[in-house]
Amino acid sequence: MVEEALMPVRSAPEDTKGESDLDLLAKVRAGDRTAFERLYLLYHPRLTRFLWTLIRRPALVEEVLDDTMMVVWNRPDSFHGASKLSTWLFAIAYRKAMRGLRKQDEAVEDREAERRVSPEAGPDESSSRARVRQLLSDAIAELSPAHRAVVDLTYFHDLGYREIALILECPVDTVKTRMFHARRHLRKKLGGVLTDWI
Amino acid sequence: MAEIIQLRSGPHDEVQQLLPWLVNGTLSPDEAARVEAHLADCAECRGELVAERQLAAAVQSISLDSEGDWERLEQRLNAEAPARIRPFTAVWRKRVPLGWAVASRFAVAAAFALVFVNVTPRQAAEPQYRALGSPAAMPTANLVVQFQPATRVSDMQGALESVNARMVDGPTGTGAYLLRVDQPKRELALKTLRDNQAIALAEPIDAPARE
Numbered sequence: 001m002v003e004e005a006l007m008p009v010r011s012a013p014e015d016t017k018g019e020s021d022l023d024l025l026a027k028v029r030a031g032d033r034t035a036f037e038r039l040y041l042l043y044h045p046r047l048t049r050f051l052w053t054l055i056r057r058p059a060l061v062e063e064v065l066d067d068t069m070m071v072v073w074n075r076p077d078s079f080h081g082a083s084k085l086s087t088w089l090f091a092i093a094y095r096k097a098m099r100g101l102r103k104q105d106e107a108v109e110d111r112e113a114e115r116r117v118s119p120e121a122g123p124d125e126s127s128s129r130a131r132v133r134q135l136l137s138d139a140i141a142e143l144s145p146a147h148r149a150v151v152d153l154t155y156f157h158d159l160g161y162r163e164i165a166l167i168l169e170c171p172v173d174t175v176k177t178r179m180f181h182a183r184r185h186l187r188k189k190l191g192g193v194l195t196d197w198i
Numbered sequence: 199m200a201e202i203i204q205l206r207s208g209p210h211d212e213v214q215q216l217l218p219w220l221v222n223g224t225l226s227p228d229e230a231a232r233v234e235a236h237l238a239d240c241a242e243c244r245g246e247l248v249a250e251r252q253l254a255a256a257v258q259s260i261s262l263d264s265e266g267d268w269e270r271l272e273q274r275l276n277a278e279a280p281a282r283i284r285p286f287t288a289v290w291r292k293r294v295p296l297g298w299a300v301a302s303r304f305a306v307a308a309a310f311a312l313v314f315v316n317v318t319p320r321q322a323a324e325p326q327y328r329a330l331g332s333p334a335a336m337p338t339a340n341l342v343v344q345f346q347p348a349t350r351v352s353d354m355q356g357a358l359e360s361v362n363a364r365m366v367d368g369p370t371g372t373g374a375y376l377l378r379v380d381q382p383k384r385e386l387a388l389k390t391l392r393d394n395q396a397i398a399l400a401e402p403i404d405a406p407a408r409e
Contacts, residue, residue, distance in 0.1 A: 030348035031398055033275070037268050044266035066271050073275065129259075136256050155257035160224030176215040183218065186253060194252040 021085045029076045040069050046086070046157060047093055053152040054097045054145045057104075064100050068093045083166060090157075090167045094149060101145055132193050139189035143182055150178040151186075209236055213243050217250045339366040339376035340384055343391055344399040353396045360394070361387035376403070 019035075021042060027035030047068060051061045071078070071092050079088050140148055149168060153159045161179070165172045187194075213236045219225050220233050237243050341363075345354055358365065361379055368375030379387040384402060391400035 031346040034395060040268060040271060041266050066274060069271060132256065133260055137260055154218045154222060155254045158222040161219055179218050180215055187249060194256055
């Protein structure tokens with residue numbers, strides 16, 4: 001069930017009532033707390049996934065996620081509509097995550113928590129695929145947070161490089177360069193194990 | 199990870215850079231056409247594209263155990279509720295620089311009392327409106343509410359009727375209303391009002407210790 005919730009979102013998100021994220025934000029502006037809850041539940045899977053890739057520490061992920069959503073509640077008018085709401089939210093989350101990471105000593109990184117990335121084989125797959133996933137997860141963990149962000153936003157969230165540049169507040173060429181490095185690193189670490197993946 | 203690689207600017211290198219976004223379908227039509235034209239002539243890049251698709255699929259397959267925890271965020275919302283009410287917050291901070299806990303119900307009630315004394319001193323000290331033919335003063339308010347900004351008048355009336363409240367004063371400069379309910383039923387009325395989605399804030403305005 002959780003895996004279903006974390007599947008890539010390829011279109012503008014809508015909640016169960018068919019409201020778009022912008023519909024919900026309009027209600028949040030008017031102080032509607034139930035709309036805020038729906039917006040939170042709508043974005044929680046994607047933001048959690050993104051922050052987990054960046055931070056890899058459960059407590060900090062929760063803190064940054066809540067800090068991000070509190071910006072939506074307290075300052076909804078700071079979204080001017082120049083970008084998609086998701087771009088704005090990811091940008092806030094990224095800034096807060098990087099700030100949170102700088103505050104914490106890298107040495108205390110929660111190595112055990114990385115195991116939460118599910119390496120277990122699903123009912124229909126072989127243990128070799130689970131091993132590949134673990135290998136990949138470990139290889140991603142070796143990248144810098146900024147490189148991890150580009151990988152996750154591209155491969156999992158299906159964002160274009162221009163939108164990623166907006167989120168990370170960097171030139172588009174930097175996004176391309178980070179992705180180039182990251183791909184090279186991941187493929188080097190994985191060797192030929194992905195040959196039969198699809 | 200140092201970024202020391204200088205990417206060249208030839209079409210082959212440009213295509214190599216753009217492959218991830220060809221795979222996720224976010225290239226512009228012009229870019230996609232350019233990349234696909236190159237792929238038709240370049241076996242190396244076609245091989246890269248296959249590897250790229252495999253890598254993307256593998257990354258997408260990584261999931262993690264995560265469920266939303268709305269209750270955690272809601273607790274924080276309740277603790278920080280006054281932050282959304284800017285006029286109130288501004289006056290409170292100006293008048294009560296005592297470091298009181300934001301979440302304290304009594305602090306909120308006391309702060310509201312300060313607001314009313316400060317913003318509408320005349321009304322608070324001397325009720326301005328009296329019923330025709332009645333020499334008695336308006337009843338003393340014993341709670342204060344603030345409605346959500348988009349609340350309709352009918353919903354406001356419904357909220358007041360649900361607890362048999364009388365409106366004593368308001369809206370004040372902070373957009374709040376002073377109400378009077380039967381004192382013995384005040385706690386129940388507060389609970390009912392706080393459960394009402396149209397109500398942003400409901401607080402007693404005299405100290406519970408005096409009840």
